[in-house]
Amino acid sequence: xxxxxxxxxxxxxxxxxxxxxxxxxxxxxxxxxxxxxxxxxxxxxxxxxxxxxxxxxxxxxxxxxxxxxxxxxxxxxxxxxxxxxxxxxxxxxxxxxxxxxxxxxxxxxxxxxxxxxxxxxxxxxxxxxxxxxxxxxxxxxxxxxxxxxxxxxxxxxxxxxxxxxxxxxxxxxxxxxxxxxxxxxxxxxxxxxxxxxxxxxxxxxxxxxxxxxxxxxxxxxxxxxxxxxxxxxxxxxxxxxxxxxxxxxxxxxxxxxxxxxxxxxxxxxxxxxxxxxxxxxxxxxxx
Amino acid sequence: xxxxxxxxxxxxxxxxxxxxxxxxxxxxxxxxxxxxxxxxxxxxxxxxxxxxxxxxxxxxxxxxxxxxxxxxxxxxxxxxxxxxxxxxxxxxxxxxxxxxxxxxxxxxxxxxxxxxxxxxxxxxxxxxxxxxxxxxxxxxxxxxxxxxxxxxxxxxxxxxxxxxxxxxxxxxxxxxxxxxxxxxxxxxxxxxxxxxxxxxxxxxxxxxxxxxxxxxxxxxxxxxxxxxxxxxxxxxxxxxxxxxxxxx
Ligand SMILES: Nc1ncnc2c1ncn2[C@@H]1O[C@H](COP(=O)(O)OP(=O)(O)OP(=O)(O)O)[C@@H](O)[C@H]1O
Ligand SMILES: [Mg+2]
Numbered sequence: 027x028x029x030x031x032x033x034x035x036x037x038x039x040x041x042x043x044x045x046x047x048x049x050x051x052x053x054x055x056x057x058x059x060x061x062x063x064x065x066x067x068x069x070x071x072x073x074x075x076x077x078x079x080x081x082x083x084x085x086x087x088x089x090x091x092x093x094x095x096x097x098x099x100x101x102x103x104x105x106x107x108x109x110x111x112x113x114x115x116x117x118x119x120x121x122x123x124x125x126x127x128x129x130x131x132x133x134x135x136x137x138x139x140x141x142x143x144x145x146x147x148x149x150x151x152x153x154x155x156x157x158x159x160x161x162x163x164x165x166x167x168x169x170x171x172x173x174x175x176x177x178x179x180x181x182x183x184x185x186x187x188x189x190x191x192x193x194x195x196x197x198x199x200x201x202x203x204x205x206x207x208x209x210x211x212x213x214x215x216x217x218x219x220x221x222x223x224x225x226x227x228x229x230x231x232x233x234x235x236x237x238x239x240x241x242x243x244x245x246x247x248x249x250x251x252x253x254x255x256x257x258x259x260x261x262x263x264x265x266x267x268x269x270x271x272x273x274x275x276x277x278x279x280x281x282x283x284x285x286x287x288x289x290x291x292x293x294x295x296x297x298x299x300x301x302x303x304x305x306x307x308x309x310x311x312x313x
Numbered sequence: 314x315x316x317x318x319x320x321x322x323x324x325x326x327x328x329x330x331x332x333x334x335x336x337x338x339x340x341x342x343x344x345x346x347x348x349x350x351x352x353x354x355x356x357x358x359x360x361x362x363x364x365x366x367x368x369x370x371x372x373x374x375x376x377x378x379x380x381x382x383x384x385x386x387x388x389x390x391x392x393x394x395x396x397x398x399x400x401x402x403x404x405x406x407x408x409x410x411x412x413x414x415x416x417x418x419x420x421x422x423x424x425x426x427x428x429x430x431x432x433x434x435x436x437x438x439x440x441x442x443x444x445x446x447x448x449x450x451x452x453x454x455x456x457x458x459x460x461x462x463x464x465x466x467x468x469x470x471x472x473x474x475x476x477x478x479x480x481x482x483x484x485x486x487x488x489x490x491x492x493x494x495x496x497x498x499x500x501x502x503x504x505x506x507x508x509x510x511x512x513x514x515x516x517x518x519x520x521x522x523x524x525x526x527x528x529x530x531x532x533x534x535x536x537x538x539x540x541x542x543x544x545x546x547x548x549x550x551x552x553x554x555x556x557x558x559x560x561x
Contacts, residue, residue, distance in 0.1 A: 194414055198403050204365070205401040209476065210389030210418040 031163055033284050034277075039169040041276025042176025043235030047249075048256035049183065049268045050227035056263015057200045057220050059115040063126040064105075065228050066246040066253055067133040071098045072229025073241030074137055077146035087151040091233050098229035099222045105129060106221040114217065115203075130246050138243050146241040148233060172234050176269075179227065183265050196220060200263065259301045261311025270309050271301070314341045315377075316510040317393070317480045322361055322371035331357045332368065333535040339480060339510040346525035346542070347514045350555055354534040355514045356398055359482045363395045364388050376479055390421065392479030396469045396486055398514070404458035408449060408468055411457055412440040415475040443471045447501050463494030470501045481505065483513040487520060499523060518546070530554060 051065040072094040079090035109129070113122045154171055157164040187193040199206040199216045207213050232241065239249055260271030275297060282293035301309065317339040324332040331354040339345060349355050360366040362373055364385040373381045380388050403411050416436050444453050447467045452460050457468060466486060473481055487498045502524050505511055515521050521528060521542055528545045530538035532554030538545055545551055 191417055194406075194410065194417070197406065198414055201403045201405060202401055205397070205403065207385040208363070208389065208395060208397070208401070209415055209472070210386045212384075212386045 028163060029284070032165075033281055035165045035169050035173075036284075037277040037280035038273065039172045039276075040238055040280050041273035042173050043231055043238050044252065044256050044276055045176050045231075045269050045272035046179050046234065047228050047231030048253045048260075048272060049179065049265065050224035050231070051253050052257045052260060052262055052264065052268045053220055053224045053227075055257055056261075057196065058110070058217055060110060060113055061119050061122045061126065061254075062110075062224075063123060063250055063254075064129040064133065064246070065224070066248075066250045067130045068098050068102055068225045069228040069232030069249075069253075070137065070241060070245040071101060071133065072232035073148065073236055073245065074141055074146055075229075076233040076236075077148050077241060078141065080149060081147070087154075090148075091230065094233050095226045095229045099225050102225040103218065103222060106218055110221065111214070111217070130250070134243060134246055143243045146236075148236040148241060150237070168237055172238075175230075175234055179230075180265065180269050187265065192216075192219070255295075255298050258308055259298055261305075261308025264308065264310040267308055267310030274301075315339070316341055316343075316375070317362070318372075318374040319362060320372040320374070322358070322373070323369050324357065324361060324366060325369060331534045332361060332371075333533075334371070335531070335534075335536055337529065337536070337539075339512060341479075341508050341510055343510045343512075344524060344526045345510075345512045346521040346528045347512055347531060348516065348518075348521060348528060348545075349531035353531045355531055356484055357534075358531065359395055359484050359512075359514065362482060363393060389418070389476065392477070393482075394473050394476045394478035394480070395482040396473055396484055398484040398488060400462065400465045400469060400489070402457045402465055402468055402472075404456070406457060407454055408444065408457055408460065409437070409440050409453040411468055412443050412471050412475050413437065415472040416440055419476050440475070443475050444468075446504070447471050448497060461494070463490045463497065466490055466494075466498055467501055470498070470505075474505065478509055480510045481512070483511065485514050485516065487515070487517065495520075 047065070047069050050068075051062060054060055054062045054065070075097040076090045076094035079085040079093045080087065085093055109125060113125055116122060150168055154168045156167055158167045158170055187196060195206070195211050196216055198209070199211060199213045203213050206216075232239075232245075239245070256268060256271050256275060259275065260267030260269070275294060278297040279291070279294040282289060286293070305311070315338055319335060319337045321334040321336055322332050323334050324330075335358060347355055347358070357366065361368050364380070364383060368381070371381070372379060375388065375391055375393050378391065380391065380393070403414070406414070413436055416439055441450065441453055444450055447470065449464060449467055449471065452464060457465060460468075466489075470486065473483075483502070486502060487495055490498055499520060502513070513524065515524075525542050528538070528540065528542050529536055530545065530551050537554050538548055538551045540548070
């Protein structure tokens with residue numbers, strides 16, 4: 027019982043970290059139809075900036091998160107304007123893959139030369155460090171924060187897309203960009219905003235998830251496939267699908283690592299293969 | 314009052330000259346039919362005027378303002394609206410939301426992005442009024458992808474009207490519609506606001522004679538006729554253009 031609950035909290039926390047980071051990627055892949063292999067690199071930029079802010083600039087945890095998210099967005103926006111925009115929706119995905127893998131290695135190189143090739147700690151504030159007593163057992167406070175943040179991101183995104191004027195424009199631009207511009211919608215502005223949102227979520231997830239996915243020089247490469255997998259299992263562009271995929275894969279991965287650690291990632295990818303075989307468009311993918 | 318003036322608009326796709334110095338003016342209240350054989354460059358002309366394509370040469374003046382280099386969306390906001398030859402709508406949204414979106418755009422409410430159009434009674438009432446007028450009240454809540462094609466074409470007209478255009482370019486608004494559904498489209502087009510300038514691409518001479526007061530003929534990218542609907546039928550140059558088009 028205790029083990030099951032322990033696995034459940036860890037799985038939920040891990041799933042939510044995967045969700046916060048991957049939902050940003052799902053937005054760009056589903057909406058702008060670009061395979062953004064550099065998404066993990068933006069999460070990594072968030073982690074590096076937060077670590078720098080906390081360790082060297084003396085920022086508080088909350089301020090460091092804001093600093094990391096804003097910094098990652100500021101770095102990403104010129105890339106969107108001058109690089110990504112050229113490959114949105116290209117028929118051949120190869121230029122997207124080459125461009126974004128190039129950006130990934132460039133970011134890794136720059137991060138290494140500026141901050142050195144070491145692990146970047148993101149110390150938690152005192153209140154997130156201790157255990158919290160849930161009555162039936164105690165769990166680390168940080169896990170609860172991550173779970174709450176994931177739920178808040180899911181709810182916030184749903185409200186944004188389904189319940190705001192920005193959301194209706196965004197859905198229109200996704201559905202048919204030409205028709206959207208025929209209505210006077212500035213699709214370039216919508217795309218830039220969605221891209222910024224995507225990077226912001228990636229950076230947020232990178233910082234919040236650093237306890238689980240530590241920030242280090244090859245972060246952007248190490249988790250590239252993991253984030254892509256969550257998006258394809260969920261169905262690109264689907265907020266609910268990504269949530270379901272992240273939680274499912276988080277559960278499989280954590281359970282397997284508790285019970286059969288010697289298998290490594292085997293069960294994670296087995297689940298991926300099973301879902302993709304059964305639902306080629308992902309759990310909630312668009313037809 | 315002149316609303317649209319096109320001067321010597323020219324475009325070539327590689328060696329194919331699809332627009333050859335096309336000049337044309339439209340005034341408030343005009344009802345102009347643009348006809349011509351398949352591949353004459355009619356849709357291309359609309360794409361040039363609206364900004365989907367950039368011309369090699371020429372000028373487009375909308376209500377006195379040169380819009381030749383302006384982005385598509387900026388022209389729409391200035392009152393230059395088009396519909397597409399093959400129906401384009403947001404298929405996963407409801408009929409009402411499609412029209413709401415047009416109203417939202419017209420009102421330019423980007424600053425209040427956090428408000429939600431579907432909860433704004435005045436906007437919803439206006440959208441429903443547009444739909445009622447075209448006999449679409451019944452399907453307002455349905456998903457666009459689920460209604461009949463003839464009804465989808467009417468929704469496109471409702472959207473165009475909701476944008477309150479000065480100049481409206483309709484690319485074969487009745488294409489793909491069954492004979493039985495056609496009268497509703499014709500009625501909708503006849504009931505367009507009288508003061509706007511309308512250019513309509515149409516193959517069906519029956520419709521042209523009913524809706525247009527002036528006809529221009531495009532053949533191989535060049536304007537070969539500009540006159541009354543009655544005169545176009547007997548014009549030898551037009552006949553040659555249509556016949557000639559089969560030879561090339
Ligand atoms: N993007 C493009 N690139 C190259 N050629 C094009 C392009 N778009 C259209 N064309 C060609 O330009 C010519 C004019 O096409 P357009 O669609 O304007 O004709 P149209 O008069 O609208 O014909 P229809 O009556 O069939 O709709 C055709 O020969 C077409 O194949
Ligand atoms: Mg055409």
